[in-house]
Amino acid sequence: MENVLTVSNLNKYFGRRKILDNINLEVKAGEVMGFIGPNGAGKTTAIKVILGFLSDDGGSVNICGYDLKKDYENALGCAGGIVENPDMYKQFSGMLNLEMYARTHEGVTKERINEVVKLVGLENRINDKVKKYSLGMKQRLGVAMALLHNPKLLILDEPMNGLDPAGIKELRDIVTTLAHENGVGVLISSHQLAEMQNMCDRAAIIVSGRIICEDTLEALNRRVAGGNGYVFETGNPMKTIAVIKKYLAENQPVKTAEAAQNDNGNGAATAGPSAQCNPDDGSVLAQIETKDVPAIVRALVTEGVDVFAVRKTENSLEDAFIAITGGGNTVA
């Protein structure tokens, strides 16, 4: 798929302080790219540079094949977005805000405006003044504004702030539909990692102005020590561990959590098959592939271990984020 956003070697200084350090980022058409990082990492700054709020101090931004510096209007014509809070003309109605914004784009019809209003569920309040809107309604209006001109690249900076659970779900549906059905490339930053996990295809993690990791969510999860696995509830946890380790030893090498962590120089743990007991409930967590489950169950039964349940367990993006940014505990 073609890139709708290509950021190359982007740098930005505020005074002497380097805010963005050689950022490279790609968003492809039809994918949702999560942009995550701790507070002050440079997410919003990067987005502001991409959308023309801030000038860069080196590097380039290319949107849909248009260089932002050389072909500013065409580049931004392909993009829509929300940056930080959805600030609009509060004294005007939502509809007037949309109409004014629509004027700056070619081909945005009244029908299109009504369409996006319906899409974000603001039909009943669109003629109210924005100052009467809740934060969630403003977010919806901001999304509507960003979608007005059918952008190929949608950039949403913390779009879920202020949204209620239903609103978040609606936004998720909108974003995924836009990406997966309409082929829009979406760059979305948020602190709500659980939601990001449900929404994103890929994610880039930025720390101290540097992107330290950019990959699919699956691959990111794999980097977490322990990775995805299965929980075995059996009558003999210790024997269960022994059986699993024996099976793994016969079929593939086993790494301890410590060893796995040591494999990754920047602290991001890499997952590998292992097994350990949860002292709270006596269950056994094994980082194994799905294909190994039947053989292990058979082995346990053969060894006389009662198997009560086998549950699949997955690491979250949050786990990956904490692990990769060095703030989380790995599973061993």
Place this chain on the structure above:
Amino acid sequence: MRKFSALYRNEITKVVHKPLYIVFAALTVVSMLFAGLVLKLDISAGYSDNGDPQMYDTEIENLENDLKIYVEDFKQNASGMEKTLVQEYLNGDGTVDGERYNNELGYNFSLVESIPDSLAWPLGRIEYLKVLKEYFPDSQEKNLFNLGIVGISTLDSSSKLHFFNDTATRLSAIMASERYEQIKADVFKDCPHALEYFDIYTIDLTTRGIAPETYPGEKEKLKEILREADFSVYIDVMNEQVKKDESLTEEQKRIKLESNDLLRKAYRNNMSQQSWDELNEKLNMLSNYKIQLNAGKADSGRKFTADEIRKLELQISEITLGISKRASGFGGNQTGEEASRVGMIASVGASIAQIALIMLGGMIIAEEIQTGSIKTLIIAPVKRRKIVGAKFAMLVTFALVEALIVFLTLMLVCAVFGFGFAKHVFVLGGSAHAMNTVLFSLLYILLSFSEAFFAGCFAFMLSALFRNAGAAIALSMVGTFVLGESVNAIRLMGEDSIIIKHLYEVLPPANFQLQEKVFATTLQSESTNFFAILNGNFGINGNSLTVSAIYVAVFIVLFVFTAFQSFNKRDIK
């Protein structure tokens, strides 16, 4: 262009939907209506400056009453010095030693000193003679006359400076009133010789308003101005008035028209050296005659014939009237006061508009950055220069709309309060022009908006620089209202300093008020400009219209350029 147009439409939407600007527009209208009402009530209250001589009779009576009080005071309290000097003189050989009075003894007549400037000329001198007659009933006619000259001279020395000030029209009207003639005839009833001189001296004094000898070095400049000026339009208006004047006999009309034609010849573009010399010769004759009279040798000098005096008086009174009209700027049916009125009401509107423009200029960029709504503009696919360009276009539009509101309200005020729509006569570029009041007002308002627009652009620049509407507005208010006055004050304090003069001339406050430079001789309040022009100072602030216009334009371009650069180059964090 399409995007610029879209942005411009958005800016209009923002202003139209903002109650603040609607309030300012309404305030402009209400203030001007209120100003019109105040002026109307003031006029109705009794005092009138409409140029009608009859209206001054009451005023003259009031002045007479006032003078009686001064006379009584003089009798009771005058110092012995004055009495002694007068007595010395009366007992002497009949000559006047003005030097001794003014320099050696450093003496000034307390009565004369106590007479307010507004009374001093020309009524004051008549009253002075009246007092002398009463005080020294047995004095010789010749001595009385000569003594009167001293008083007159003393009076004139203080009053001539005010000759072309705001009282010029009033005094002209007083002089033209029947009451004045009666008083004069009564005073000089037993003193025909003095009356003759008084008339001539009055003519001389009046003429000295433009007489070269009073302003050494200015003769050539004056001649040049007179040559360049085309008073045809003005004379036509004057002639129409004379023809319609039912109080004049046919003979009087003929003389006045003849006199006007003389003026036309004298003042038209091709005024010959000979015409100037003829006029100048008559002035010199007057001057010589005065010297002879002053030396008590009037009888030995050439005496003017009654006809000569009448013609001269007519001719020069027309010049006087012409000058005062030039000073007040109005011919036709409109008086200087009416011009002031139009200007005053317009200036009220322009001041409100100036505040509104500062508010808009100060907020138009900064407020969007402060509230964050700028994001919707930045994120749109338009270059920043188009965004700031649209905002500037809105500022220009707002200024024009405000000017239109001021103009329409002015017309409404003039119509409602009956301030009239007569033609304006003014001097521009050395030529006289007659202009319809409606057109004049429109032009005047547009030019007077130069300061308001300048202030708006200043606020616009600060808005882009500071990104804080409050700071931009406050600084612009201080900059344009307070500093403007401060700079003027500095100029006045350093009037004699060339450095301050030149420094002042390049500062913005010195170059505002383009309307006053264009119509420098139009408004009564600008009458002093006449002398300023004579002295080579074009416009009250020292710069010519062209130079001022260029300065103002340069400053505006600088402000707007700075605003563009600041908005284009700086990050929106």
